[in-house]
Amino acid sequence: MFEQARDYPDSYYAASSREAQQRRPALEGEREVDVAIVGAGFTGLYTALNLAEAGHSVAIVESSRVGWGASGRNGGQIILGFSCDMPPFEAALGLDGAREVWRLVREAAAEIRRRIAEQAIDCDLAGGHLWTSVLPRRVQLLTDWQEEAARKWGYDALRFIGRDELRGHIESDRYQAALLDPEGGHLHPLKYVLGLAHAAESLGVRIYEDSKAVRYVERPDGVTVETAQGRLHAHKLVLACNAYVDRLAPALQARVLPVGTYIIATEPLSAERARALLPSNRAVTDNQFILDYFRLSADRRLLFGGKCTYTGRTPRNLAEGMRRDMLKVFPQLADLRIAHCWGGHIDITLPRTPDFGRAGPVYWAQGFSGHGIVPTCVAGRVLAEAIRGDETHLALFTALRNPPFPGGETVGALLQVLGMSWYRLRDYF
């Protein structure tokens, strides 16, 4: 069970976001709305925004703070697609169904850019994502995806970048090649999620912080959500709890395993040094099983993420371990101080496919398995459409099967450790 802190982790994001100082009140007493949402991360907020735009009354209860979970502490990398890539969708839905999923993905990436522009959300948005290969034999994964994206999904924007040209994007010898996706990019996730919250509030959505949903009860005409000091009565309920769903919904919890992943932020680099390090200012992810991801912040820090843990415990000497990983990519940064180090939990499913669904008046979206910025935007649209009576897109996701982890969280974690150890070896040999 998770102990949720009352405030944001000590991340670069919390330190660089003025809005994070403003606390919202807790839910007290009884309230009635059309739709109640548990969790004020991207999933909950996108769902709320779409519903409020369609004229529904919505309230969100959040255990801690807006964006306290993964949404306010992630790598900020805007990456098109789901963590499982397209094969599970094609297997479950055929080509036409999978094409519709890819269309939703691209529309979500466009929706993010639109919302930032329309709401003037100041969140350091920058364009372009580079998917790199460390191992020569995995360069083919890049070319295969470029070919498949164009042929099957009608996406021909990806550009292959060979080793020599790549030095013009990343000042490192580690990478063999990359694919540049111009529709990806990066942003400051805490500023962005707080911007979404303001946009939702401007449409009348009520957001209650410090309001953990301890249980919900279904009634003939809807659902009641209970917190320590209040109750929300609604026709429909959305669970947008990510890895923290815990005892609120044991059946959902059984299908996701919380996995820790970590980020460091260096002290700011000089303008000249930052330009030399990542001249095109793209977000970068590699195609190792245990992947590294990095980018520059607006104030020219290197934000470097990676590692994963299954035990719920923070690794010992975390900042030093992360620094060593960073120096494998950029040995020239050995003189830089690490200013911040933090982590968070992603919600992986056994097949890494997203887990969206409905049971009676209760809807959910979880299982983003590490890629969430674009997929949560898809989820918000799909859930809002379903709540409004159109389940066409929800059916694309309920066709996927996410079994519970065998033996629950403990055995599931052990199996994942074994599995990932095998994959980690394959990152070397």
Ligand SMILES: Cc1cc2nc3c(=O)[nH]c(=O)nc-3n(C[C@H](O)[C@H](O)[C@H](O)COP(=O)(O)OP(=O)(O)OC[C@H]3O[C@@H](n4cnc5c(N)ncnc54)[C@H](O)[C@@H]3O)c2cc1C
């Ligand atoms: C360190 C890290 C780096 C990542 N990097 C990237 C990246 O670069 N790119 C990318 O695409 N994705 C990344 N991800 C994944 C992405 O951040 C998530 O998939 C996404 O933010 C999930 O959004 P969410 O709204 O579903 O969950 P969350 O943002 O975790 O929100 C869930 C919220 O629900 C609340 N909650 C839970 N239970 C209750 C309850 N009972 N009552 C009230 N509130 C409750 C929690 O407090 C939390 O705020 C990363 C994740 C982590 C942890």
